[in-house]
Amino acid sequence: MSSPTPTHDDVVHSEPFLRSLMRRQLSLSIACAATFLVALLGLPLLNYFAPAFMATRVAGFTLSWLILGILFFPFVWVISYVFIKRSLRLEEEEVKEARR
Amino acid sequence: MNLPLALLNGVDPWIFGFSFLTVAVTLWMGFRSAKTSKTASDFFVAGRSVSVGWNASAISGEYLSAASFMGVAGMVMSSGYDALWYPVCYACGYLFLLLFIAGPLRRFGAYTIPDFAEGRFDSPLFRKIAVCFVLFIGFFYTMPQMKGAGVTLAYIFPGLPYWVGVVLVGAVITFNVALGGMKGITLVQAVQYWIKMFAISVPVFVLMAVVGFYNTQIGANLAAGETAPPVSSIERKPLVEKAPKDSAWIAPFGPLTTKAVTAAASALPAEQRPAFLAEHQKPYSLLYTYSLIIALVCGTAGLPHILVRFYTNPDGVAAKKTTMWVMILIGVFYVFPPVFGVIGRNLLPELYSGVGAKGTDKIVLELPTLIGAKYGVVGSILSGITCAGAFAAFMSTFSGLLVSMTGALAHDVYGRMLRPKSGPAERMFAFKVAAVLIGGVAVTLGCFVEPLEINFMVGQAFAIAAASYFPLLFMSVWWRGMTMKGAATGMLTGGLCALGAAALTNLGTLALDKGPMGKIFAGFAPLNGFWAQHPLLRILCEQPAIWTVPLAIGLMIFVSKATAAQVPADIRMKMLVLHAPEKLGLKQEYIQEHQAGAGH
Numbered sequence: 001m002s003s004p005t006p007t008h009d010d011v012v013h014s015e016p017f018l019r020s021l022m023r024r025q026l027s028l029s030i031a032c033a034a035t036f037l038v039a040l041l042g043l044p045l046l047n048y049f050a051p052a053f054m055a056t057r058v059a060g061f062t063l064s065w066l067i068l069g070i071l072f073f074p075f076v077w078v079i080s081y082v083f084i085k086r087s088l089r090l091e092e093e094e095v096k097e098a099r100r
Numbered sequence: 101m102n103l104p105l106a107l108l109n110g111v112d113p114w115i116f117g118f119s120f121l122t123v124a125v126t127l128w129m130g131f132r133s134a135k136t137s138k139t140a141s142d143f144f145v146a147g148r149s150v151s152v153g154w155n156a157s158a159i160s161g162e163y164l165s166a167a168s169f170m171g172v173a174g175m176v177m178s179s180g181y182d183a184l185w186y187p188v189c190y191a192c193g194y195l196f197l198l199l200f201i202a203g204p205l206r207r208f209g210a211y212t213i214p215d216f217a218e219g220r221f222d223s224p225l226f227r228k229i230a231v232c233f234v235l236f237i238g239f240f241y242t243m244p245q246m247k248g249a250g251v252t253l254a255y256i257f258p259g260l261p262y263w264v265g266v267v268l269v270g271a272v273i274t275f276n277v278a279l280g281g282m283k284g285i286t287l288v289q290a291v292q293y294w295i296k297m298f299a300i301s302v303p304v305f306v307l308m309a310v311v312g313f314y315n316t317q318i319g320a321n322l323a324a325g326e327t328a329p330p331v332s333s334i335e336r337k338p339l340v341e342k343a344p345k346d347s348a349w350i351a352p353f354g355p356l357t358t359k360a361v362t363a364a365a366s367a368l369p370a371e372q373r374p375a376f377l378a379e380h381q382k383p384y385s386l387l388y389t390y391s392l393i394i395a396l397v398c399g400t401a402g403l404p405h406i407l408v409r410f411y412t413n414p415d416g417v418a419a420k421k422t423t424m425w426v427m428i429l430i431g432v433f434y435v436f437p438p439v440f441g442v443i444g445r446n447l448l449p450e451l452y453s454g455v456g457a458k459g460t461d462k463i464v465l466e467l468p469t470l471i472g473a474k475y476g477v478v479g480s481i482l483s484g485i486t487c488a489g490a491f492a493a494f495m496s497t498f499s500g501l502l503v504s505m506t507g508a509l510a511h512d513v514y515g516r517m518l519r520p521k522s523g524p525a526e527r528m529f530a531f532k533v534a535a536v537l538i539g540g541v542a543v544t545l546g547c548f549v550e551p552l553e554i555n556f557m558v559g560q561a562f563a564i565a566a567a568s569y570f571p572l573l574f575m576s577v578w579w580r581g582m583t584m585k586g587a588a589t590g591m592l593t594g595g596l597c598a599l600g601a602a603a604l605t606n607l608g609t610l611a612l613d614k615g616p617m618g619k620i621f622a623g624f625a626p627l628n629g630f631w632a633q634h635p636l637l638r639i640l641c642e643q644p645a646i647w648t649v650p651l652a653i654g655l656m657i658f659v660s661k662a663t664a665a666q667v668p669a670d671i672r673m674k675m676l677v678l679h680a681p682e683k684l685g686l687k688q689e690y691i692q693e694h695q696a697g698a699g700h
Contacts, residue, residue, distance in 0.1 A: 012676070012680065012684060012686070013672075013673075013676070015672070018672060018675055018676055018679070018680075021676075021679050021680060022578070022675065022679050025203075025679060026578060029199040029200055032195075032199055033195075033196070033199050033200070036192070036195055040189075040192065040393060040397070041390070041393070044352070044386055044389045044390065044393075047351075047352035047353065048352075048353075048382065048386050051324075051351065051352070052325065054352070055323050055324065055325065055351060057319070057323075057330050059315045059319075060313075060314075060315030060316050060317075060318050060319030060330055060331055061314075061315050061318050061319075062181075062318070062323060062350060062351070064181065064351075064352055065181060065184070065318060065350070068181070068184045068185070068188055069184050069188075069435070069438055070435060072188050072192070073188075073191060073431035073432070073434065073435065074431075076191065076192050076195055076427060076431065077424075077427060077428055077431065079195060080194075080195055080198055080423070080424050080427055081424060083198065083199060084198075084420045084421070084423075084424055087203070087420065088417060088420065091416075091681040091683075092681075094680070094681050095681050095683045095684060098680070098681075098684055
């Protein structure tokens with residue numbers, strides 16, 4: 001029984017609405033996760049293939065230490081800020097669509 | 101001389117005073133808050149009026165455990181660069197939680213993972229399976245907290261054996277939880293965050309002002325290929341023999357990730373060693389790094405005691421803002437512990453030769469006393485402050501874990517499985533018995549783990565969560581084809597494999613201990629011989645996430661496809677509740693239909 005009671009609003013309970021809902025949310029999440037993962041998984045690769053470059057000194061730190069120990073945190077804050085802004089806007093749009 | 105007086109010999113009054121004050125204030129606040137909100141529903145409903153700032157502080161306060169406060173610094177000191185992955189991934193794991201899990205779970209209205217497991221698959225059986233993992237992950241997480249307690253007490257009372265500290269702190273907290281104090285109250289946890297933040301940052305700034313800043317302290321270490329360190333103004337103490345060399349410590353793929361290959365190389369004849377190391381060291385260490393990253397990032401998204409707090413937000417918008425603030429609060433915190441490790445390497449290298457409670461895990465407590473040489477009592481006061489922070493760290497996390505584990509045992513195992521017809525009084529009694537039982541097991545386990553690093557043990561708890569709860573949550577939220585059998589098979593197999601691997605690793609490490617633990621676990625010594633032959637297996641055992649997480653997800657897909665007929669009938673409605681904006685009010689609709697359906 002996919003629509004048990006007749007009072008259901010058709011747009012909200014329709015299959016296309018759910019599909020577009022999940023697809024749009026997931027693609028936003030995946031886009032943000034991909035940005036994060038490129039940096040997170042790329043850093044070990046840089047350490048592996050360009051050790052001399054990553055050992056460059058920046059004010060006493062090695063470049064690699066500076067990135068991982070300090071710069072990574074603000075980078076993640078930026079991603080989460082962007083995600084939250086966009087996902088709130090997406091929800092607004094979805095509500096409008098459902099009530100149209 | 102009687103024993104209590106002998107113990108007070110060599111105790112610094114400032115350090116003792118600050119620590120005692122923290123314990124007393126925490127217990128008092130716990131009891132006061134517990135009086136005003138007694139039941140779980142009080143906690144949740146009252147929590148819904150909590151502002152974003154308080155709630156974010158409370159989540160951060162519960163999250164930052166002894167591993168964050170003491171363990172990260174100790175591990176950065178002992179292993180260098182590679183240990184930085186821990187604080188970074190502890191903080192960044194929250195991003196995964198935010199991106200994929202927090203929003204849908206909040207809309208679904210499941211307070212705990214067992215609640216979600218039951219609601220998503222309409223299966224009380226699955227709830228019971230999910231409850232088991234609350235206990236598995238919980239025990240792995242309590243062990244490092246107990247070590248933190250033992251180390252801190254052994255530091256405050258220099259004559260005290262490690263295990264006495266574990267038993268004492270464990271008993272006090274268990275007693276407190278059993279009597280109804282400290283039920284994870286928002287205010288207590290929020291204050292704990294600010295105590296920890298104050299206790300880690302103030303000593304760091306004072307230390308850096310006196311002995312030299314973070315960057316100059318790192319600059320005093322010589323990297324590979326350099327002829328002289330960039331900074332020569334730091335007066336370093338000579339390193340002891342057990343300390344890693346500068347070039348290995350400061351660079352990636354250092355002692356932490358190459359341990360298995362080094363052990364394997366030392367089992368070979370001397371002339372084969374260089375070739376073996378050149379061939380295997382870096383690739384294996386890259387594998388270790390990736391596996392560690394997967395465990396920590398996915399594990400954060402599956403920690404049982406963290407998700408609960410997302411429901412104390414008034415709405416989804418506040419929940420997202422809270423997560424943002426949590427990431428800022430814990431991110432700022434995690435910049436500081438590595439500084440202790442770095443300065444400790446330069447100024448307190450004698451800790452490298454200490455073992456157990458006397459090793460690098462106590463660097464956060466001991467380092468501030470160095471200032472005492474120049475500024476007298478300031479050193480003691482600062483050390484007192486870090487001790488207070490350490491107490492705040494292991495007390496808040498241990499009591500939070502104890503409450504959720506006791507709740508699982510008393511409510512789910514006793515109340516639903518053993519005696520479904522028991523009354524409220526019997527259940528209260530069961531809660532107390534369960535608290536004492538779990539506290540007792542945690543203390544016993546804690547006594548054995550002195551030779552293991554705090555941070556490493558927390559990493560293992562994350563690895564188990566990453567292979568059990570994370571695949572469950574991630575797949576159930578985003579794939580409607582999941583069946584109960586698929587979810588259960590994947591979660592059980594992945595989680596138990598990670599659990600077994602972690603246990604084997606610890607048994608092997610304990611067998612190597614020079615102290616009493618080495619004798620108790622001597623039977624597992626052959627394990628280390630086996631791993632010396634197969635360093636790759638050792639790494640996959642020490643950091644299992646790289647194979648257990650894909651295994652769990654793969655099994656979930658495979659078994660769900662095979663049992664596709666058993667997908668819950670109202671799956672579209674469930675998915676709508678998980679994903680549609682809360683403004684559409686689908687949750688209320690879902691509850692009404694569910695109750696109507698259950699009545700027929």
